[in-house]
Amino acid sequence: MDLSLIDINWQVITPQIILAVFGFVLLLLEAFLPKDKKGILPHLAWIGIALSFFFSVNLFGSGFSGFNGMALADNFALFFSFIFLISSFLVVLLSISFLKREEQVRGDYYALLLFATLGMMLMASSFDLIVIFLGLEIVSVSLYILSGFRKKDPKSNEASMKFFLMGSFATSFLIFGIALIYGNFGTTNLEKILFLAPFSGVFAGASEFLLYAGIGFLIVGFGFKIASVPFHMWMPDVFEGAPTPIAGFISAGPKAAGFAALLRIFLLAFSSIKPDWTLIFWILAVLSMTTGNLLALWQTNLKRLLAYSSIAHGGYILIAFVSGSNSAISGVLFYLSAYILMNLGAFAVIISMGSKEKEGTDLYKEYAGAGLKNPFLGVFMAIFMLSLAGFPPTAGFFAKFYIFSSAIKSGYLGLVIIAVINSLISVYYYLRVIVYMFMRPSAEEVKPVSIPFSLGLVILLTGIGILALGILPQELLNLAYNSIF
Amino acid sequence: MPSLYHYLSLSALLFCIGIFGALTRRNAIGILMAIELLFNAVNINFVAFARFIDPQAIVGQVFTIFVITIAAAEAAVGLAIIILIYRQHKGVDVDKVNIMKW
Numbered sequence: 001m002d003l004s005l006i007d008i009n010w011q012v013i014t015p016q017i018i019l020a021v022f023g024f025v026l027l028l029l030e031a032f033l034p035k036d037k038k039g040i041l042p043h044l045a046w047i048g049i050a051l052s053f054f055f056s057v058n059l060f061g062s063g064f065s066g067f068n069g070m071a072l073a074d075n076f077a078l079f080f081s082f083i084f085l086i087s088s089f090l091v092v093l094l095s096i097s098f099l100k101r102e103e104q105v106r107g108d109y110y111a112l113l114l115f116a117t118l119g120m121m122l123m124a125s126s127f128d129l130i131v132i133f134l135g136l137e138i139v140s141v142s143l144y145i146l147s148g149f150r151k152k153d154p155k156s157n158e159a160s161m162k163f164f165l166m167g168s169f170a171t172s173f174l175i176f177g178i179a180l181i182y183g184n185f186g187t188t189n190l191e192k193i194l195f196l197a198p199f200s201g202v203f204a205g206a207s208e209f210l211l212y213a214g215i216g217f218l219i220v221g222f223g224f225k226i227a228s229v230p231f232h233m234w235m236p237d238v239f240e241g242a243p244t245p246i247a248g249f250i251s252a253g254p255k256a257a258g259f260a261a262l263l264r265i266f267l268l269a270f271s272s273i274k275p276d277w278t279l280i281f282w283i284l285a286v287l288s289m290t291t292g293n294l295l296a297l298w299q300t301n302l303k304r305l306l307a308y309s310s311i312a313h314g315g316y317i318l319i320a321f322v323s324g325s326n327s328a329i330s331g332v333l334f335y336l337s338a339y340i341l342m343n344l345g346a347f348a349v350i351i352s353m354g355s356k357e358k359e360g361t362d363l364y365k366e367y368a369g370a371g372l373k374n375p376f377l378g379v380f381m382a383i384f385m386l387s388l389a390g391f392p393p394t395a396g397f398f399a400k401f402y403i404f405s406s407a408i409k410s411g412y413l414g415l416v417i418i419a420v421i422n423s424l425i426s427v428y429y430y431l432r433v434i435v436y437m438f439m440r441p442s443a444e445e446v447k448p449v450s451i452p453f454s455l456g457l458v459i460l461l462t463g464i465g466i467l468a469l470g471i472l473p474q475e476l477l478n479l480a481y482n483s484i485f
Numbered sequence: 486m487p488s489l490y491h492y493l494s495l496s497a498l499l500f501c502i503g504i505f506g507a508l509t510r511r512n513a514i515g516i517l518m519a520i521e522l523l524f525n526a527v528n529i530n531f532v533a534f535a536r537f538i539d540p541q542a543i544v545g546q547v548f549t550i551f552v553i554t555i556a557a558a559e560a561a562v563g564l565a566i567i568i569l570i571y572r573q574h575k576g577v578d579v580d581k582v583n584i585m586k587w
Contacts, residue, residue, distance in 0.1 A: 130544070130547065130548055130551060133548075133551070133555075134551060134555075137555045137558070137559070141555075141558055141559060141562050144562050144563075144566065145562060145565075148566055148569060151569060154573050154574075154584060155584055155585060157566070157569045157570055157573050157582075158570075158582050158583070158584055158585060159585070160566050160569070161513065161566050161567070161569075161570050161579070161582060164559075164562065164563050164566050165507075165513070165516055165517075165520075165563075165579070168520050168559050168563065169507055169520055169523070171559075172500075172503070172520060172523035172524055172526075172527065175524070175527045175552060176500060176523070176526070176527050176530070178548075179527050179530035179531050179534065179548075180530070182531065182534055182538075182539075182544065182545060182548070183493075183530065183534040183538055186534075186538045186539045186540070187539070187544060188544055188548065236585075237585045240585050241585060
């Protein structure tokens, strides 16, 4: 191949390049900066994220493509970039006081956070299975390290090991699927697959088998990454063991990135053979919702509860894959934007309530009466829980509403009924948190906690965001609708 | 002259051995080795397809190089994590690393 024919167009990945540069600078500063000056590292991290966000906004609407069609800066990719950048911005803010509390102010933590964000943006902006795989691995490897960041904590080590073993096991399924699809079409470019999918493959004879086996392996691989039942086992353990800001990060960004890649692969490249894979997503959606919600009922640890709730929310999002209409896709975009806000908000409250000694327990009963002693935390935790449960006028309500209504329009009434029943079950365990915070007398003397500025900012921003999206959802929905591929 | 089917059978066999190893091994290093087998099964697939299917024969080979690189990166991170586990538990038996359940 003549290399001069390759159309590179660096402009397409400027936001990613900025993150990479800032990540490497952070790594270097970590090595050479004296210990008492390391306080500036988190500020460098959020400045990098903000710069990257600025360039993403500039690219919005351009629709550039580069690297011979491997990378794309269409609105879909950029909308997801906004989601990733906002979530990692919030996670950087969460981490500042958390790491100070842990006496672990280190640059590599923020560098890995930036690299993970970069990988997620690559996943969303890629138009080729190679780049999707590459992005996914950048995210995964960074997260394996981050979830074991509390090196002396056995729980954190265990979380890291389980995450690594299951994650790389799942990755091998994913690339096996990609190999079979490559064997069927002779290409890994999604645009070419889109054209070739209606016809039988290049490899005559066993083509049907290759394609469907490949799709099956892909679903297994991505099922692990988005933690849909029955591939969810890693998530509760990782949430419980990982440092709390990282648990919040895993629930927001990488999950959204997995959905971005899934949307591109299934609702774009394989859209012509949709009847063949709809049933699989139907089953995954029902299993994820039901199992996630039922297991969440028994949890006593708040972080594990949020893990199962995250699995259940993944199930709601999978409904959109079954209906597959344009309004369903924009519903996914809206859902994920609302979801990162409410989930990171809830994690911010958990971090504010915790302390260095208690890190990793986060039991319900420790929250008894805390809402009255800390009205700020209590009120906002109530907002986050109501939004996760899907009450109006919060963003969670409209997120569910758009996905469910698009499924009804596509004729999947049974699925929506199951989903609504599941939402009702989930109300029980979300409201239990609020009941504990406000209506149970505290067992021991609960002192009002002092909230660091950065944590208070996150709680305030996410809370206001949820209410704003709940009262005026139209703006974001229009943006989401203009961002589908 | 081996045909594509021979390579695919070899790859499928290797993949099955890898899955079996990853599911039955109790030693973390053993699981890591089984996962490397899985990656290599995929590599055989890619190279075989690149040779027999893809006229340009470039995508499969490029993908293989990516897979090899990433497998190396994963192994590095994985061994570091396993060393952490070894320090905590004085062993790498995954059954004994089980504080968190349900």
